[in-house]
Amino acid sequence: MRFKLGLTGSIGMGKSTTAAMFADLGCAVWDADAAVHRLYGPGGAAVAPLGALVPEAIVEGSVSRAVLREALRDDPALLPRIEEIVHPLVRADRDAFAAQHAGRIGVFDIPLLFETGAEAEMDATACVTIPAEEQRARVLARGTMSAEDLDAILARQMPNTEKCARADYVIETDTLDYARAQVRDVVQDIEQRLQDA
Secondary structure (H helix, E strand, O other), X not given: OOEEEEEEOOOOOOHHHHHHHHHHOOXXXXXXXXXXXXXXXXXXXXXXXXXXXXXXXXXOOEEOHHXXXXXXXXXXXXXXXXXXXXXXXXHHHHHHHHHHOOOOEEXXXXXXXXXXXXXXXXXXXXXXXXXXXXXHHHHHHOOOOOHHHHHHHHHHOOOHHHHHHHOOEEEEOOOHHHHHHHHHHHHHHHHHHHHHO
8 A cells, every 4th residue: 555544433423424625626535433343244244242242232144233333331341352252353444454455555544543552553643523412413413322321422432532642643523525625735734745755
């Protein structure tokens, strides 16, 4: 891969939409959440080891994220054991993707980029952002989680201000047009860096 850009941002910040904008500009995009879905699906590499750890989480040959969440709520000490199983499998999926797209700029959509230390494997990082009140409104408008669920997720993630401070690029996603213009600038900057190298 010519260049690896780690893309991150807290829930509801517009990361998936921004990743699609990079794809529109010809970047190869890898999605950590999609990789986890593959690993948790029928025949996925995470099914057997997670089933050994939390047997009730296996429903019809797949890992049920809902059951896994309940198990974590009941026993938070399970989290590092689950991560020991899942993180190496996700890394292997990411490495295989990078090998398949050797000649392109790769964008790696990783919600926990900094929390997992994955930024060390990237050439640069980008963080998407919007004000906290807009983030909260976006997430709760989806109707898929309660305010308490959102607070629990945010408590496990690095604060957005810290993610932005650590990122090489910050992309504000308050409007689609503004986000698209910033994505174009980032790609142009990367292309320039590659030419200058």
